[in-house]
Amino acid sequence: MWTLIRYPEKADWKNWLKRPDSDAARIRQRVEEILSSVRAKGDKALLELTAELDGVHLDRLALAVPDPKTIARRLPAGLLQAIDLAMANIRKFHEAQLTDTVEVETMPGIRCWQKSLPIESVGLYIPGGSAPLFSTLMMLAVPARIAGCRQLVVCSPPMPDGQLHPALLYVAGVCEIPVIYRVGGAQAIAAMAWGTETIPRVDKIFGPGNRYVTMAKQLLQQEGIAIDMPAGPSEVAVLGDSSCPPEFAAADLLSQAEHGPDSQVILVSTDESWIQAVEAALHTQLSALPRQEIAAHALSHSKAFLMKDEEQAIELLNAYAPEHLILACRNAHTLANKILHAGSVFIGQYAPESVGDYASGTNHTLPTAGYARAWSGVHLDSFRKKISFQELTLEGLRAIGPAVETLALAEGLQAHQQAVAIRLQYTKNSC
Numbered sequence: 001m002w003t004l005i006r007y008p009e010k011a012d013w014k015n016w017l018k019r020p021d022s023d024a025a026r027i028r029q030r031v032e033e034i035l036s037s038v039r040a041k042g043d044k045a046l047l048e049l050t051a052e053l054d055g056v057h058l059d060r061l062a063l064a065v066p067d068p069k070t071i072a073r074r075l076p077a078g079l080l081q082a083i084d085l086a087m088a089n090i091r092k093f094h095e096a097q098l099t100d101t102v103e104v105e106t107m108p109g110i111r112c113w114q115k116s117l118p119i120e121s122v123g124l125y126i127p128g129g130s131a132p133l134f135s136t137l138m139m140l141a142v143p144a145r146i147a148g149c150r151q152l153v154v155c156s157p158p159m160p161d162g163q164l165h166p167a168l169l170y171v172a173g174v175c176e177i178p179v180i181y182r183v184g185g186a187q188a189i190a191a192m193a194w195g196t197e198t199i200p201r202v203d204k205i206f207g208p209g210n211r212y213v214t215m216a217k218q219l220l221q222q223e224g225i226a227i228d229m230p231a232g233p234s235e236v237a238v239l240g241d242s243s244c245p246p247e248f249a250a251a252d253l254l255s256q257a258e259h260g261p262d263s264q265v266i267l268v269s270t271d272e273s274w275i276q277a278v279e280a281a282l283h284t285q286l287s288a289l290p291r292q293e294i295a296a297h298a299l300s301h302s303k304a305f306l307m308k309d310e311e312q313a314i315e316l317l318n319a320y321a322p323e324h325l326i327l328a329c330r331n332a333h334t335l336a337n338k339i340l341h342a343g344s345v346f347i348g349q350y351a352p353e354s355v356g357d358y359a360s361g362t363n364h365t366l367p368t369a370g371y372a373r374a375w376s377g378v379h380l381d382s383f384r385k386k387i388s389f390q391e392l393t394l395e396g397l398r399a400i401g402p403a404v405e406t407l408a409l410a411e412g413l414q415a416h417q418q419a420v421a422i423r424l425q426y427t428k429n430s431c
Ligand SMILES: NC(=O)c1ccc[n+]([C@@H]2O[C@H](COP(=O)([O-])OP(=O)(O)OC[C@H]3O[C@@H](n4cnc5c(N)ncnc54)[C@H](O)[C@@H]3O)[C@@H](O)[C@H]2O)c1
Pocket: 030, 053, 054, 126, 127, 128, 129, 130, 131, 133, 136, 157, 183, 184, 185, 186, 208, 209, 210, 211, 212, 213, 230, 231, 232, 233, 234, 259, 260, 262, 263, 323, 364, 365, 366, 367, 368
């Protein structure tokens, strides 16, 4: 079970809030080997690594996505309805993020505007090592389509029989994705970054994953490959008090602990008896979970913090910058305004984190490991880039030119000054 820390000294917070990263050097070395292998051998490396790491022997990586109507027959009606509901909400929330072109006349005769354009080709990584996260395809493909991306390249590890989950194929079909490449891990990220014989190179790589996947994205980013963000092992922090049944908080903590042994969950409260009640509920619920071994492992490096007061509790949470934060306490709404660093916030005891994972409409691809201090979760603009434009009349250039000339000369860049001066000289007598 987790460690309970009572009234931690501020100087020790950093240490207590560390993410599990015991074997980071080994993971990095392994990922570097995998990247070199893919760079050198392309598809051959991908097939070999899929055999070695996923235990699946394939003769080709690409799997054509059948018509969604055909796949729908293989899925229970309830699951289809749930997928359709979730996709409709994700669509609504991300369509609402479409913005108008910004256009400003900064001075008479000087018009500036900004145009948003889709990133042409995007790579979507769908985790599948320990659970087939087809919900991640909903979270990535729906906004990519709304944004107008032309090519969606999807990679996901195959199931032990070499196939892909029918729900993944259904979502792909609905999003008009013709093919999915059956490859996971760091090797899939490398393939999308550089391209191989069968997998196209993309402009930007999206998607969460385990530490191998996340390390690969981070290493490739250092080479100039665009990524959405580091979205590694799942996390949740719950701030709660006796207004929330302890069973609710325990269930939320387990919902993220069951993702993987590297997940981390954090409980924060000013009420020790409530923390103890949550712990008791955790024991009961854990013993009934099919993935209890994984969740227990995650709990072993998780923490419960007893804090002096609400203010310190919020300060601690901001220092942690969790991927998900649940405020299951009396004045949750007021406290939400004090949150500065978190991937996604769930307000009140009726907002379990699972609703954001699947269906409320917000995106579940979120920064972990404290990256929420500076990164946002996936949103519509993650799939778009912005180009700025400006147009000047002669009147505009005459008005702004002297300032530009002064600035250029002050920087010692005479050619910059000349570009203005030559025009003003040339048009001196025009009106
Ligand atoms: N932050 C987010 O937004 C978010 C969202 C969803 C899921 N997640 C996280 O994604 C992760 C999914 O992990 P997963 O493992 O189930 O699936 P995954 O698809 O991320 O990784 C599976 C792949 O990892 C590779 N791998 C496994 N063991 C390896 C080893 N020893 N050496 C090299 N490569 C190895 C294999 O190639 C395998 O195909 C979880 O940690 C989950 O918490 C995060």
